[in-house]
Amino acid sequence: MCSLTFFVLTIIISCQKNDEKKAVSIIWKNKKAVAVSIPNQLAEGTKPISVRVDASYDNELTIFGDIEKQEDRLIFTPLIPFTRGLTYEIFEGEKSIAQFSIPQPDASDAPKLTAIFPTQDTVPENLLKVYLQFSQPMREGRSAQHVALLDDQADTVKNAFLDLQPELWNEDRTQLTLWLDPGRIKRDLQPNKKLGAPMLKNRKYSIIISQHWKDVDGSALAKSYTKTFVTTIRDSLSPVPESWKINPPKSGTLSALMIDFQEPLDHGLLDEAFEITHEDGSKIAGEWQFVREETRELFIPKDHWKPGTYHLKVDARLEDLAANNVNRPFDRDITKGEEQKGPQAFVLVNFQVK
Amino acid sequence: MKKMYFVLAVICAGVVLLANTNRLAGSKYGFKVGTPEIKSISALAFGPDGVLLIGDSKSGTVFAMDTKDAVANNAATPVEIKNIDQKIASLLGTTAENVTIQDIVVNPVSKTVYCAVQSNDGTPVLLKIAGEKIEAVSTKNVPFSSLALNNVPSETDKDQRGNPIRVSAISDIGFADGKVLVSGLSGQTFSSTFRSIPFPFTDKQDAATLEIYHAAHGKYETLAPIKTFTTAEISGKKYLVASYTCTPLVLFPMDELKPGTHVKGRTVAEMGSGNQPIDMVTVKKGGDSFLMMANSARPVFKVKYKNIESYQGSLTTPVEENFATAGVNFVSLPVTNVIQMDKLDDSRMIMLQRRSNGSLDLWTSSERYL
Structure with a gap:
């Protein structure tokens, strides 16, 4: 009996092996x-x-x-x-x-929306950009289908975002930049005159990101996401680094340098817009952190602060939420001779460490 | 024996000659044979002698690749493929919703149609269309060169000009007067990165970014990223004809496009609200040349360059009618939902059109459209 079982098993196994082959x-x-x-x-x-x-x-x-x-x-x-x-x-x-x-992807592989910028819940009515950050690379060319701006009546604001093809993704396809239609925000252009700006002041709006958005491997978002905010008046002024509040650290410490921008700044260039140098020309190594909804930054040095004068070097292309940059406002009225600083690459702001 | 030496000598000479020819073929335009690391294809254009220019948004690079498809063809065959997206999808082993046609161009020498496709997982594919036949174009072991748009400058350059703003999307690419023209959009700032790059590419980064502005009715001035463009000759002068992301149609004299300058385009038309120009080409019929423009929410527009020439000054009076357009006169063709467009020859165009029945068709327009 034993040998018969063994014989049958051998046949089954060898058949399986053949099938596998x-x-x-x-x-x-x-x-x-x-x-x-x-x-x-x-x-x-x-x-x-x-x-x-x-x-x-x-x-x-x-x-x-x-x-x-x-x-x-x-x-x-x-x-x-x-x-x-x-x-x-x-x-x-x-x-x-x-x-x-080819099997469908596992539910556990579903991508997530990890952040939406600006993180503020109050934005100027002429907000230009929204950044969406995902945990995994997403499918391109789908934002028009999956992202909507809703007004306080929960009605979709049509053509609020510019449907750019190709879209503005970072290299690994985990961060997408969306522009609220610049032709509607820019004063006096036909889209602005006929359709009006996408958002009006003192209103509540929501950005909805649909759960049907799939990543590059075909997994859809785990859920849909909503960000609600209110709008304030139009911001037509450039950020002025000279007027930022700087809280200098004490020498001999590893304390953070704190800079208060007095307004939220745009997420896009924040990570690479700043540099600190000592009066002797040496670049100070350390880490930047952006806090209080992009209105403040902290710089934590690697080495202890030495006494002396330091320069905070600010990239002049740094923008606020309405895309006014340090050199010029988004939308400059040339007939009124609104100020434009030269096409400078940087602005330097000095501070003392004692 | 002498005869044998002679034969050997001829063979040797032949080998030397052949080797030289190969090396010359490889080194034309500074190309090297290899496999370009193309991560995405968002825009295509043809340079000289069958050189295909590939705009790779993902890696912020322009590749120039020798297609070896440079036999002149003066009698272009019209192409007509119905449901081209489904056909391409089947050839790639997937379904139509999983592929996107990114760009379609015609090789001006051979008149072969080239097409860039991207699958949902991001893989780029280059295809060639001859008649009804679709073939894959290999990018392995081909003569090519490349130019990275996001190169980090040296420390001294950085101090003068700052870090370059990274190009997130190459919105259009073109070739005129021995220069590769590239319009790029940034995901970090609202700005234009239009470059005019001498071809063949060199190691020198002499293709600095132009600052391009737009003044609405001579009043409000903004930086103005370029969405799509073409080049044309108007009264013997060469122009870049461009459309901004904020929609106006503008002209720049080519000789004013110098690195580091502040350039303002002359607005010749506003193409209406709720609409975006998608593609532009310049075609000819008889003594007239025309700008043809495909739009996201409008029919294909035809503008006579003579009208642009006679339309002097910038647009000053906005049009009152809702969704109306302003500036130079133009004709709307009875063709809507054109997603891609290029010229097949001087008077005919190929169009990728989403028909009202939902079918995506590639077809050739006849001269009667002009």
Whole structure:
């Protein structure tokens, strides 16, 4: 009896092994189905192998890709990875020899929205930019479908954001910059005169990000997100670094230097707009932190402060929430001779450490 | 024996000649054979002799690649492919909602159509369309050169000009007068990064950014990022014809586009509110040349360059009618929802159009549209 069981088991195992040898397997790389491995046993080896997608239309086309011959198998690498949720068919000549499907992504892989800038809940009515930060690289070209601005009646403000193609993503596709339509914000242009500015002062608005937005691997956001804020009057003035409040640290300490901008600044350039140098010209190493909803920054030095004069070097392209930069306001009335500082690259503000 | 030496000598000479030719072919325009690291394709244009210019927004780089497709063709065949997105999707092993056609251009020498496609996972694909046939264009082991737009300058340059603002999106690319023209948008600041880069590319970063401004009715001035552009000759003078993200159509004399200058375009038209120009080309019929402009929410516009020429001064009187346009006169063609456009030859255009039945078709316009 024992030997019979052993015999049956051996047959089952060897069949499984044979089946495994005959089964196609998907090759994964960074959660993408980048290729399929086709064992030689599957085909007769007489006609060329091709792969087709089982879509609802035009199933006759073979997929572009490279076929690499290995000892006991063929590796087919398509030009773009196989798509989640789709089924593919392998052909030898015109004969179908196998099928395989790409599973849907795991729910645990769902991306998240990690931040929305500005973080303030009060913004000027001529706010120009909104930044969305995600935990994973997202699909491009989808913001018009998935991001909406709602007014206090919960009605969608149509054409509030400029539908730019290509969109303004950072390199790893985790941060998207959206522009509220600059043609509607800029005074006297047709979009501004006909449609008006996207937002009016003293109103409540919400930005809604839909949970249907998928990441590059096909996982949708875990939930939808809402940011609500109120608007104040138009901001038409450039940030003036000379008027910022600087709280200098004491010499011999590692205390933070605190700079109060007196208004929230735009997230875009904040991380790289500042530099501190000592009067002897040496650059001070340390870490920047932006607090109180982008209205203040802290600089924590690596080494103890020495006494002397320091220069805070501010990139003149640094903008506030309405895209007024240090050199010029977003929208300058040239007939009134509104001030424009020269096209300077930096502004220096001095402070003393005693 | 002598004969054999002679044969050997001829073979040697042949090999030397061949080797030289290969090296010359590889080094034309300073190209080196290799595989360019193209991370995305957002804009395409053709340079000289079948050189394809590829705008890669993701890596902030312009690639110039020899397509070796430089046999002159004076009788371009019209292309017509219905449901092109579905066809491309099937060839890439996916469905139409998973691919985006980023740009379509015609090689002005061979008249072959090239097409940049991006899959949802971000993989870029370059395709070639001949008649009804779609082929993949390999970018492996090709002669190419590249120019990074986001190069960090040396410390001394930094002190003078500051860090360059990184280009997040290459909005358009073109080639005129031996220069590659690139308009880039930044995700960090509201600014323009328009560059005119001498071709072949050199190591020198002499392609500094222009500051481009727009003055609405001569009153309010803003920085003005360029969305799309073309070049044209008006009364013997060469112009850049551009459209801003805030929608006006503007002209710049090409010779004023010098690095580091503050340039203001002359507004010749406002193309209406709630609308964005998508693509522009210059075509000819008889003695007239026309600017053709595809729009996001309007039909294709046709503007006679002669009208632009006679329209002097900037736009001063806004139009009263809602959604109206202002400035030079133009004709709306009975063609809407054109997403991409390029010229096939002097008088015909290829258009990628979303039809009212939802089908995305690539087709060729006849001369009667002009």
